[in-house]
Amino acid sequence: MAETVISVRGLVTAFGRQVVHDGLDLEVTRGEILGVVGGSGTGKSVLLRTIVGLNRPQAGEIEVLGRRVPPRTEAERAALEGRIGVMFQDGALFSSLTVRENVEVPLRRVTGLAPRLRRELADLKISMAGLPWDAGGKYPSELSGGMRKRAGLARALAHDPEIVFLDEPTAGLDPIGAAEFDRLIRGLGDSLGLTVFLVTHDLDTLHAVCDRVAVLAERRVLVTGTMREMLDVDHPWVRDYFQGPRARAARPAGGQG
Numbered sequence: 001m002a003e004t005v006i007s008v009r010g011l012v013t014a015f016g017r018q019v020v021h022d023g024l025d026l027e028v029t030r031g032e033i034l035g036v037v038g039g040s041g042t043g044k045s046v047l048l049r050t051i052v053g054l055n056r057p058q059a060g061e062i063e064v065l066g067r068r069v070p071p072r073t074e075a076e077r078a079a080l081e082g083r084i085g086v087m088f089q090d091g092a093l094f095s096s097l098t099v100r101e102n103v104e105v106p107l108r109r110v111t112g113l114a115p116r117l118r119r120e121l122a123d124l125k126i127s128m129a130g131l132p133w134d135a136g137g138k139y140p141s142e143l144s145g146g147m148r149k150r151a152g153l154a155r156a157l158a159h160d161p162e163i164v165f166l167d168e169p170t171a172g173l174d175p176i177g178a179a180e181f182d183r184l185i186r187g188l189g190d191s192l193g194l195t196v197f198l199v200t201h202d203l204d205t206l207h208a209v210c211d212r213v214a215v216l217a218e219r220r221v222l223v224t225g226t227m228r229e230m231l232d233v234d235h236p237w238v239r240d241y242f243q244g245p246r247a248r249a250a251r252p253a254g255g256q257g
């Protein structure tokens with residue numbers, strides 16, 4: 001039996017009178033790369049933020065790596081943050097810190113790590129994220145959008161998390177940069193055995209990276225399955241998204257799904 005590392009049951013989230021999720025269920029198993037898709041405003045980012053404990057839901061039960069979310073104490077929050085990594089849409093880097101210093105931020109929580117070792121670990125993650133050797137000393141404003149994304153990924157991976165959450169990792173990248181980023185995520189997933197929760201609109205990413213897809217619609221997870229299984233789902237949004245002209249163009253040559 002595959003181990004469940006994220007479990008969401010009966011989730012209700014709302015902002016004022018706007019209900020975003022209403023009875024949402026989702027399970028993610030260890031080692032899988034799950035793509036979360038859905039129309040604009042269906043609550044993908046809110047779901048990510050809620051699962052990592054940054055948004056308090058109105059109702060429902062969330063467990064990440066066997067621990068209840070949102071955490072009840074600071075110690076519980078620190079324990080959770082030590083085991084997950086998050087890359088927000090714009091990289092969310094601290095502009096006053098260099099890339100290396102940004103990547104060192106999660107490592108500062110690891111007790112007993114000497115500053116020199118921390119720097120070396122940060123440099124290792126920066127190179128794993130595919131950045132050139134001299135990127136560590138640069139400030140975010142000196143990097144291209146694609147490089148900032150890689151720096152955000154390096155920071156998300158800095159402390160060897162078991163699960164990484166990526167919010168639209170390829171948004172704003174040119175197609176070549178996006179394909180490189182896809183290969184990077186798939187490669188890291190395969191080599192590190194990471195579990196990845198990936199919010200995306202990018203059909204190429206879904207094909208290249210994801211083991212399974214979860215579709216958000218009607219305030220819940222409407223359906224989960226492989227890309228191939230999405231072709232059999234009889235729902236207007238799912239049909240338009242997975243079988244529309246862009247979907248056909250993104251499908252791998254000779255592939256069905």
Ligand SMILES: Nc1ncnc2c1ncn2[C@@H]1O[C@H](COP(=O)(O)OP(=O)(O)OP(=O)(O)O)[C@@H](O)[C@H]1O
Pocket residue numbers: 015020038039040041042043044045046047
């Ligand atoms: N902090 C907040 N306060 C009030 N409303 C919010 C807040 N965060 C999100 N929302 C609302 O919740 C809904 C879902 O937002 P969310 O960003 O999760 O959508 P999304 O599916 O990620 O969309 P997109 O694909 O366009 O990025 C939106 O209507 C948004 O306006």
